[in-house]
Amino acid sequence: MRFLLALTLALAAPLALATSPPGPVRYSHAAGSTLGFASSYDGETFDGRFAQFTTDIAFDPASAAGRFDVVIQLASAGTENDERDETLLGAEFFNASVMPQARYQATAFRKLADGRFVADGTLTLRGITKPVPLTFRWTAGATPKLEGAATVKRLEFGIGTGDWDDTEVMPDAVSVTTTLVLQPKP
Numbered sequence: 514m515r516f517l518l519a520l521t522l523a524l525a526a527p528l529a530l531a532t533s534p535p536g537p538v539r540y541s542h543a544a545g546s547t548l549g550f551a552s553s554y555d556g557e558t559f560d561g562r563f564a565q566f567t568t569d570i571a572f573d574p575a576s577a578a579g580r581f582d583v584v585i586q587l588a589s590a591g592t593e594n595d596e597r598d599e600t601l602l603g604a605e606f607f608n609a610s611v612m613p614q615a616r617y618q619a620t621a622f623r624k625l626a627d628g629r630f631v632a633d634g635t636l637t638l639r640g641i642t643k644p645v646p647l648t649f650r651w652t653a654g655a656t657p658k659l660e661g662a663a664t665v666k667r668l669e670f671g672i673g674t675g676d677w678d679d680t681e682v683m684p685d686a687v688s689v690t691t692t693l694v695l696q697p698k699p
Contacts, residue, residue, distance in 0.1 A: 537571040537572050537573040537578060537579045537580075538571065538697055539569065539570070539571045539697065539698040540568070540569075540570040540571070540572075540657065540693075540695035540696060540697055540698060541567070541568050541569065541570070541695070541696060541698050542566075542567075542568045542570075542693045542694060542695060542696075543656065543694045543695065543696040544694070545692075545694040546568075546691075546692060546693045546694050547562060547690075547691065547692050548562060548563045548566050548583075548585065548689075548690075548691045549561065549562040549563075549689070549690045549691070550562070550563075550590075550665075550687055550688065550689050550690075551687070551688040551690070552667075552683060552684060552687045552688070553683065553684060554597075554682065554683050555682055555683075559592050559594070559597065560592065561590055561591060561592035561601070562590075562591060563585050563586065563587075563589050563590055563591075564586075564589040564591060565585075565586035565588075565589035566583060566584060566585045566586060566589075567583070567584045568581075568582070568583050568693060568695075569581075569582040569583075569698070570582075570583075570659070570693070570695060572622070572651065572659075574624075574630070574651045574653060577622040577623065577624045577630060578622065579620075579622060580618075580619065580620050581617065581618060581619040581620075581632055581634060581647075582616070582617075582618050583616065583617040583618075584614055584615075584616050585614060585615040585616070585617070586613065586614060587602070587607040587609040587612070587613055587614060587615055588602060588607075588609040588610075588613060590602065590607065590609075605673065605674045605675050605676075605677055606672055606673055606677070607638075607639070607672070608639060612638075612639050612640060615636065615637060615638040616636070616637045617634055617635070617636050617637075617645070617647070618634055618635055618637075619632035619633060619634025619635070619647065620634075621633040621634075625648070628650070629648055629649060629650050630648070630649055630650075630651060631646050631647065631648050631649075632646065632647040632649065632661075633646055634646070634647060636665065636670070638665075638670040638672070639670050639671050639672065641669070641670045641671060643666075643669050643670065645663050645664075645665055646663060647661045647662070647663040647691075648661060648662055648663070649661030649662075649691075656694060656695060656696060657695045658692065658693065658694055658695065659691070659692070659693040659695065660691070660692050660693075661690070661691045661693075662688065662689065662690050662691075663688075663689045664686050664687070664688060664689070665686070665687045665689055666685050666686060666687075667683075667685055667686075667687050668680075668685050672687075
């Protein structure tokens with residue numbers, strides 16, 4: 514009798530594993546994805562983008578569960594203005610030669626009434642980690658799309674020190690936007 518029970522359990526275990534619900538699909542970004550930022554200097558608005566970043570995204574919109582891990586190569590920042598770009602990469606801003614990466618991670622998500630979501634994540638920049646919520650829309654499909662926006666308080670991360678910490682000249686709040694065209698990770 515014990516043998517029969519053990520055999521039944523042994524045969525049922527793989528079946529139970531095979532029918533358990535899968536976790537969220539893991540994605541990376543594909544061509545057409547962007548990671549941008551916007552600010553102003555002395556009243557003149559400028560836009561920029563990071564040309565190099567990696568993504569490891571797992572998200573299930575039905576349960577609002579998943580994980581985001583985005584690594585940003587700071588030296589890839591560009592605003593189409595050589596002087597401004599050189600300043601952004603320097604010690605008073607990104608200090609990209611010493612701290613070349615920023616990282617955004619999230620494991621907690623909320624669904625909003627309008628169908629959007631909030632990733633309650635953290636940004637690590639210049640060795641400082643702070644909460645930065647990302648509000649985003651998830652468009653499902655064979656190649657899902659994530660379109661999001663966040664506000665980063667640059668002074669909390671030591672971005673724009675010295676003469677640049679005057680918020681009359683350059684605001685503390687920097688708008689960050691992203692559009693990720695996603696593809697399943699191999």
